Amino acid sequence: MAERAVYPTPTPLLKDELDIVIPTIRNLDFLEMWRPFFQPYHLIIVQDGDPSKTINVPEGFDYELYNRNDINRILGPKASCISFKDSACRCFGYLVSKKKYVYTIDDDCFVAKDPSGKDINALEQHIKNLLSPSTPFFFNTLYDPYRNGADFVRGYPFSLREGVPTAVSHGLWLNIPDYDAPTQLVKPLERNTRYVDAVMSIPKGTLFPMCGMNLAFNRELIGPAMYFGLMGDGQPIGRYDDMWAGWCTKVICDHLGFGVKTGLPYIYHSKASNPFVNLKKEYKGIYWQEELIPFFQSAALPKDCNTVQKCYIELSKQVRAKLGKIDEYFIKLADAMVTWIEAWDELNSSGNSGELANGTGK
Numbered sequence: 001m002a003e004r005a006v007y008p009t010p011t012p013l014l015k016d017e018l019d020i021v022i023p024t025i026r027n028l029d030f031l032e033m034w035r036p037f038f039q040p041y042h043l044i045i046v047q048d049g050d051p052s053k054t055i056n057v058p059e060g061f062d063y064e065l066y067n068r069n070d071i072n073r074i075l076g077p078k079a080s081c082i083s084f085k086d087s088a089c090r091c092f093g094y095l096v097s098k099k100k101y102v103y104t105i106d107d108d109c110f111v112a113k114d115p116s117g118k119d120i121n122a123l124e125q126h127i128k129n130l131l132s133p134s135t136p137f138f139f140n141t142l143y144d145p146y147r148n149g150a151d152f153v154r155g156y157p158f159s160l161r162e163g164v165p166t167a168v169s170h171g172l173w174l175n176i177p178d179y180d181a182p183t184q185l186v187k188p189l190e191r192n193t194r195y196v197d198a199v200m201s202i203p204k205g206t207l208f209p210m211c212g213m214n215l216a217f218n219r220e221l222i223g224p225a226m227y228f229g230l231m232g233d234g235q236p237i238g239r240y241d242d243m244w245a246g247w248c249t250k251v252i253c254d255h256l257g258f259g260v261k262t263g264l265p266y267i268y269h270s271k272a273s274n275p276f277v278n279l280k281k282e283y284k285g286i287y288w289q290e291e292l293i294p295f296f297q298s299a300a301l302p303k304d305c306n307t308v309q310k311c312y313i314e315l316s317k318q319v320r321a322k323l324g325k326i327d328e329y330f331i332k333l334a335d336a337m338v339t340w341i342e343a344w345d346e347l348n349s350s351g352n353s354g355e356l357a358n359g360t361g362k
């Protein structure tokens, strides 16, 4: 009988070049549903809240876990820039990762199904988004031109068809949409059932509300800008962690010529957080953002800001000068932005092979 051909199982894309960062205060049973897609990858789990609580990680995953004691041990006084009791703590995972790419997902996000009923491998789609160029300088009306079955449409300048490197891939959510508290209160039963089969580059000069629930980025290109700010315990604001990171990131991407994409992939967001608790966290942000958005829209970075770190430090100076008068919180935040970059450079300088950071894990 003829020998059956044995095809090697393809190595998962970026298997050794991508970390999955998960902020958590819960158990991690949700990983069982993601196992087929996530098991080949290394996880960085950032345990928020009480460090004496044990977080059980399902068998078979390769991970490192950091709790608040680890963060304090590794960063010392610089730990003050990492939020406590807020999902913003996830950015510690970006700091200690040694990989080129990061995917971050919340522990109440599950595998969604596409209209054909097929499970969506969100990580695979994010990787495709990151590995193909972005087109922020001229909008392609047929959406992602690099996708199979699409292309640049007539009238699209050939000089721009090479695109630019993609720094961020922003995914979306079926079921519970990422609404702010007032919208949640007005529309408590609204569920997102609309699957839009599109990936778009966010045009240069346009800001966007970046959600950290289902987000991937090129850590080497834009990692130092992905600081999720001072939120949660002891802070006057919460649930603006990812928004702050997204505004800083987009201004810096526009300046350095990197792209940001939004759209596919979808995850299934299962848990609506409490709108009243969210309102308490968000309310200052809801009126501050009416001044924050014009600040970021008009933020100009000098030509000599040719690295993300230099851009970020320059932004922190502008935050202090222009937003400090809104509330002293922004003075603290500007200082924390500098501390973040100091911590980033300390943990990621070429001499440090990562011995500074070692969590528990396998």
Ligand SMILES: O=c1ccn([C@@H]2O[C@H](COP(=O)(O)OP(=O)(O)O[C@H]3O[C@@H](CO)[C@H](O)[C@H]3O)[C@@H](O)[C@H]2O)c(=O)[nH]1
Pocket: 022, 023, 024, 025, 026, 047, 048, 049, 084, 085, 086, 087, 088, 089, 105, 106, 107, 108, 178, 211, 212, 213, 232, 238, 239, 240, 241, 242, 271, 272, 273
């Ligand atoms: O104090 C906390 C609370 C939560 N976490 C972990 O963070 C994510 C998100 O938590 P949750 O799903 O409960 O909250 P959402 O309102 O759905 O989060 C979305 O709103 C944004 C506001 O920050 C956020 O970017 C979105 O994710 C879970 O993994 C919790 O376990 C935490 O670490 N600390």
Ligand SMILES: [Mn+2]
Pocket: 106, 108, 269, 270, 271, 272, 273
């Ligand atoms: Mn959630």
